[in-house]
Amino acid sequence: MRSSYNGGAMGGRAAGTDGGGRASAPVDKEVDYAQYFCTYSFLYHQKDMLSDRVRMDAYFNAVFENKHHFSGKTVLDVGTGSGILAIWSAQAGARKVYAVEATSMADHARALVKANNLEHIVEVIQGSVEDISLPEKVDVIISEWMGYFLLRESMFDSVICARDRWLKPTGVMYPSHARMWLAPIKSNMADRKKNDFDGAMADWHNFSDEIKSYYGVDMDVLTKPFAEEQEKYYIQTAMWNDLNPQQIIGTPTIVKEMDCLTATVSEIEEVRSNVSSVINVENTRLCGFGGWFDVQFLGRKEDPAQQEIELTTAPSEQHCTHWGQQVFILSSPINVGEGDNLNLGLVMSRSKENHRLMEVELNCEIKEVSGKPRESFKKTYFIE
Amino acid sequence: MRSSYNGGAMGGRAAGTDGGGRASAPVDKEVDYAQYFCTYSFLYHQKDMLSDRVRMDAYFNAVFENKHHFSGKTVLDVGTGSGILAIWSAQAGARKVYAVEATSMADHARALVKANNLEHIVEVIQGSVEDISLPEKVDVIISEWMGYFLLRESMFDSVICARDRWLKPTGVMYPSHARMWLAPIKSNMADRKKNDFDGAMADWHNFSDEIKSYYGVDMDVLTKPFAEEQEKYYIQTAMWNDLNPQQIIGTPTIVKEMDCLTATVSEIEEVRSNVSSVINVENTRLCGFGGWFDVQFLGRKEDPAQQEIELTTAPSEQHCTHWGQQVFILSSPINVGEGDNLNLGLVMSRSKENHRLMEVELNCEIKEVSGKPRESFKKTYFIE
Numbered sequence: 001m002r003s004s005y006n007g008g009a010m011g012g013r014a015a016g017t018d019g020g021g022r023a024s025a026p027v028d029k030e031v032d033y034a035q036y037f038c039t040y041s042f043l044y045h046q047k048d049m050l051s052d053r054v055r056m057d058a059y060f061n062a063v064f065e066n067k068h069h070f071s072g073k074t075v076l077d078v079g080t081g082s083g084i085l086a087i088w089s090a091q092a093g094a095r096k097v098y099a100v101e102a103t104s105m106a107d108h109a110r111a112l113v114k115a116n117n118l119e120h121i122v123e124v125i126q127g128s129v130e131d132i133s134l135p136e137k138v139d140v141i142i143s144e145w146m147g148y149f150l151l152r153e154s155m156f157d158s159v160i161c162a163r164d165r166w167l168k169p170t171g172v173m174y175p176s177h178a179r180m181w182l183a184p185i186k187s188n189m190a191d192r193k194k195n196d197f198d199g200a201m202a203d204w205h206n207f208s209d210e211i212k213s214y215y216g217v218d219m220d221v222l223t224k225p226f227a228e229e230q231e232k233y234y235i236q237t238a239m240w241n242d243l244n245p246q247q248i249i250g251t252p253t254i255v256k257e258m259d260c261l262t263a264t265v266s267e268i269e270e271v272r273s274n275v276s277s278v279i280n281v282e283n284t285r286l287c288g289f290g291g292w293f294d295v296q297f298l299g300r301k302e303d304p305a306q307q308e309i310e311l312t313t314a315p316s317e318q319h320c321t322h323w324g325q326q327v328f329i330l331s332s333p334i335n336v337g338e339g340d341n342l343n344l345g346l347v348m349s350r351s352k353e354n355h356r357l358m359e360v361e362l363n364c365e366i367k368e369v370s371g372k373p374r375e376s377f378k379k380t381y382f383i384e
Numbered sequence: 385m386r387s388s389y390n391g392g393a394m395g396g397r398a399a400g401t402d403g404g405g406r407a408s409a410p411v412d413k414e415v416d417y418a419q420y421f422c423t424y425s426f427l428y429h430q431k432d433m434l435s436d437r438v439r440m441d442a443y444f445n446a447v448f449e450n451k452h453h454f455s456g457k458t459v460l461d462v463g464t465g466s467g468i469l470a471i472w473s474a475q476a477g478a479r480k481v482y483a484v485e486a487t488s489m490a491d492h493a494r495a496l497v498k499a500n501n502l503e504h505i506v507e508v509i510q511g512s513v514e515d516i517s518l519p520e521k522v523d524v525i526i527s528e529w530m531g532y533f534l535l536r537e538s539m540f541d542s543v544i545c546a547r548d549r550w551l552k553p554t555g556v557m558y559p560s561h562a563r564m565w566l567a568p569i570k571s572n573m574a575d576r577k578k579n580d581f582d583g584a585m586a587d588w589h590n591f592s593d594e595i596k597s598y599y600g601v602d603m604d605v606l607t608k609p610f611a612e613e614q615e616k617y618y619i620q621t622a623m624w625n626d627l628n629p630q631q632i633i634g635t636p637t638i639v640k641e642m643d644c645l646t647a648t649v650s651e652i653e654e655v656r657s658n659v660s661s662v663i664n665v666e667n668t669r670l671c672g673f674g675g676w677f678d679v680q681f682l683g684r685k686e687d688p689a690q691q692e693i694e695l696t697t698a699p700s701e702q703h704c705t706h707w708g709q710q711v712f713i714l715s716s717p718i719n720v721g722e723g724d725n726l727n728l729g730l731v732m733s734r735s736k737e738n739h740r741l742m743e744v745e746l747n748c749e750i751k752e753v754s755g756k757p758r759e760s761f762k763k764t765y766f767i768e
Contacts (some may be wrong), residue, residue: 001424047588
């Protein structure tokens with residue numbers, strides 16, 4: 001035996017149930033900690049996030065260009081990590097900042113707060129935001145809760161919980177709005193992953209032949225499940241990519257808009273969307289779709305931002321983020337032409353085995369400029 | 385935020401507690417499944433193990449060159465995985481084989497058994513061996529339970545449990561014996577990892593300066609904990625390596641011998657050993673230690689093997705295994721000469737956060753040929 005904790009190809013793919021596709025069980029807190037929160041207890045991981053200049057600049061500007069939201073106010077930072085957003089809130093003039101962190105990173109946050117002479121303002125509380133209690137309601141909830149394609153990690157659930165329990169009726173959310181985007185793309189990743197898959201299968205057939213000839217066991221019956229496993233890994237699992245804007249071959253479309261002040265868990269547990277995108281490049285190949293998000297810091301209607309700030313993770317020549325984009329590939333790319341219309345149906349729901357991972361069902365109907373239907377397909381992807 | 389399920393550098397390092405070094409909690413079965421067993425539910429992982437020819441040949445020969453132990457007998461395979469050992473046992477003439485597997489890999493094992501026309505002999509049972517019940521005691525327990533440096537994964541606990549509950553008093557263990565080995569080595573890995581560590585720290589200092597100048601937060605207080613985290617990762621974590629025998633610079637020593645018929649959990653929960661090794665190479669550098677294991681298939685005294693088989697994971701020019709060796713490096717290698725004597729004290733215990741991972745404490749006293757003491761050190765390592 002030999003298990004790999006540090007993740008073989010799929011070693012990190014953790015399942016809370018027997019993996020047999022049973023109905024979703026209630027979240028086991030200990031399992032959730034072991035699978036999810038523990039990642040955030042490492043400084044190298046905090047450093048990765050703190051090194052993302054697009055992310056940092058957006059939050060920094062959102063806070064310091066909107067000091068009126070912070071000056072003399074109470075703030076709650078959900079998932080403070082190293083404590084950076086709590087510290088900025090205090091530096092922008094907050095009277096009191098509650099910085100909640102589930103992992104032992106809380107100790108480091110506390111040290112950082114003290115070293116920056118803000119321990120009289122920032123109070124670091126170790127615990128899940130669902131479990132802790134505050135002595136007062138707050139004027140601002142600030143949080144950096146976004147995962148790949150916005151909703152992976154399902155951390156916004158915790159922000160909703162914090163908002164419903166601790167935000168004053170007049171309170172402001174930082175960020176205040178969020179959007180998910182989808183666009184058709186070209187990418188040689190599709191061919192590469194198809195090659196990887198084919199290679200894995202060729203390798204399997206050699207392996208199977210060898211086991212038969214050397215060890216007298218016929219492995220053929222496992223060929224199909226092995227192919228399914230490999231297909232899920234190489235083809236169906238969304239891939240991190242830093243797309244170039246030139247890889248986008250049609251109009252990007254918004255598949256979800258969210259007002260952080262009013263959003264509910266049920267509206268993000270399953271995201272359903274029907275949108276259309278028009279190919280705007282001559283004779284190209286539809287190799288798949290890119291998914292990303294942006295968030296806005298607009299304050300609230302009655303108490304707007306003085307300076308509206310946006311954090312976008314869209315493909316960009318200069319401004320890549322650690323989130324990149326999620327790419328959903330087609331193992332057999334499709335030739336398309338300018339003006340072709342894609343009707344896209346997207347259903348994104350949470351994985352039954354792990355509520356922080358996602359399943360995406362994509363329906364696509366392609367029509368020519370003339371309106372003549374050309375081709376349609378339906379694919380399932382996994383955001384792991 | 386962005387968590388990495390597929391393991392960033394240390395993403396897979398999972399903790400069952402808050403990571404704050406609290407005392408070891410009782411094992412949470414769901415957490416254990418999510419962290420450990422799930423790895424074994426992937427066919428690609430089974431394929432990796434089935435492709436290890438040294439491993440396969442040893443078990444294959446152990447079974448088929450000792451058919452007297454299997455012919456007409458009842459067998460229990462603990463952690464059958466794909467079912468290969470159970471199938472071989474049946475092919476070698478077993479009357480009945482119970483093949484126990486905790487993960488959904490049990491379904492694939494069942495299919496494989498059927499495809500090889502052995503479903504009248506091999507019964508696949510999905511469950512932990514601690515939880516299941518058999519209708520009879522067995523003549524043979526066969527299992528491939530070995531982890532890195534033998535004991536990582538702590539799977540032998542399950543074999544002991546199975547043995548004490550289900551093995552007949554006259555029963556035989558496959559394998560029957562096991563040994564852990566340690567040897568001084570030279571390796572440029574020590575320098576490389578030291579460089580990696582230095583690079584990570586240089587990177588941290590740049591990062592820290594930037595955060596200060598761009599974002600007004602002083603990160604200095606986190607420099608020490610970051611260094612500790614990185615040291616643990618780069619220097620103190622044992623590394624997988626396929627050592628060349630020429631890298632061994634002193635006599636390999638046995639730090640633990642185990643009779644699988646009588647071994648107890650308490651004797652493997654903590655392994656303590658004092659051994660000595662003599663440098664047998666002229667003017668060289670002690671860069672660390674290599675740890676590996678071997679197991680023997682000898683039957684039992686009253687019912688010995690007809691053909692004794694050994695499976696070794698020692699450094700070899702030709703016969704590497706998927707286990708390789710575990711390397712414990714010294715970040716500052718020490719010059720040693722032929723005849724220098726190393727007194728080695730080893731204590732290997734289980735990680736408080738995860739009983740399947742190990743902590744190794746190594747004490748080393750170096751004496752010259754003349755007996756004159758030269759240097760001594762004490763290091764802690766982690767087998768993750």
